[in-house]
Amino acid sequence: MGLFTGKKGLVLGIANDHSIAWAITKQLQAEGAEMAFTHLPDKDPERPRMERRLRKLVDDFATFILPCDVTNDEDMDAVFDKAKEQWGEIDFVLHSIAYAPINDLKGPVxxxxxDGFKTSMEISVYSLMSVANRAQHILKEGGNILTLTYLGGEKVIPGYNVMGICKAALESTVEYLAYELGAKGIRVNALSAGPLKTLSSSAVGEFDMMLKLYTDMSPLRRNITPEEVGKSGAFLLSDMASGVTGENLHVDSGYHIMG
Ligand code: 0WD
Known part of the structure; x- marks a missing residue:
């Protein structure tokens, strides 16, 4: 019996095998979870790159896979309708999505x-509200939603720029949603990961400098591994965290405590 035996959930945001959502998925799968996945719709249907990358990872065990642009309400409805049709009720939703147009991300703020601000906030913040709005009707009592954030939402991290502003809003959204959905017994949390090399983070300036800073300055004097984020993400999504909501769990070698 795994920690997730009999549990069912949706995972939004696996772009490839470097994605944080994939690191968490591997842990959930090992613990027996049943999962469905979404990918960003491919612009050229002749070359379905996003779908192919996701299928390569999850085809063997996915309950279903759907395209979903979180800015498109029809896509979002289709995903949650399908989950309801398939499962009736679900146990968790993992939201691991963020985006800012590169010219706006480069700064200065x-x-x-x-338009860049609107797009960044819509994809990186509003999408969590939009997920919560739909998920609250099919999440079981005791179910939960988890999103991914970064310290740049709490402190100024050079190079993180408009995404830091989005993460500040995302973290506040987690708290308001935790309060609202808590009345239905649903938990909402954030996991604040230390820097990991992924498709998204490669667009963040000064990324290598951040990796070095964590090695030099964090209490553990090293960077975190995807597996560590995977395990802590699985913890928050599991019943082991049944008393935890509105939390922002730092999985960052302790870097956030340093002045
Ligand atoms: O160091 C890092 N990598 C950290 C990432 C440290 C702390 C937090 N995070 C956060 C990110 O801000 C994000 O919220 O973790 C989350 C996942 O990021 P990731 O795993 O680093 O990045 P990636 O593998 O690129 O997954 C994010 C995905 C997108 O990938 P691309 O690179 O293709 O944009 O978010 C998805 C997409 O798959 N995405 C969307 N999905 C649906 N609709 C949309 C959209 N409009 N836009 C982006």
């Missing part, structure tokens, strides 16, 4: 475009 004072020069972020209006």
């Amino acid at each position: 004072a020069e972020v475009s209006r």
Whole structure:
């Protein structure tokens, strides 16, 4: 019997085998979870790159796989309708999605475009509200939602720029949602991961400097591994964390305590 035997959930945000959502999925699968997955719709249907990358990882065990652009309400409805049709009720949703147009991400913050700001906030923050709005109707009592954040939402991290502002809003969203959904016995948490090389983080400036800073300055004097984020993510999504909500768990070798 695994920690997730009999548990069912949705995973949004696996882009490839470096994705944090994949690191968490591996732990959930090892513990017996049944899961369905979404990928960003492919622009060219002749070359379904995103779908192919996801299928390579999860085809063997996915209950279903659907395209879903979180800015598209029809896509979102289709995913949650399918989960309801398939399972009736679910136990968890993992939201591991963020995006900012590269020119706006590069900064400076004072020069972020209006459209770039709207897009960044819509994909990186509003999408969690949109997930919660749909998930609350099919999550069991005791079920939960987990999102991914970064310390740049709490402190100024050079290079993180508009994404830091999005993460601050995301972390506040987690708290408001935790309060609202708590009335239904549903938990909402964030996991604040230390820097990991992924498709998204490769767009963040000064990333290598951040990796070095964690090695030099964090209490554990090293960077975290994807497996560590995977395990802590699985913990928050599991009944082991049944009393934890509105939390922002730092999985960052302790870097966040340093002044
Ligand atoms: O160091 C890191 N990698 C950290 C990442 C440290 C701390 C937090 N995080 C956060 C990110 O901000 C994000 O919220 O973890 C989450 C997952 O990020 P990741 O695993 O680093 O990145 P990646 O593997 O690229 O997955 C994010 C995915 C997108 O990938 P690409 O690179 O193709 O944009 O989010 C998805 C997409 O698959 N995504 C969307 N999904 C649906 N609709 C959309 C969208 N509109 N936009 C992006």
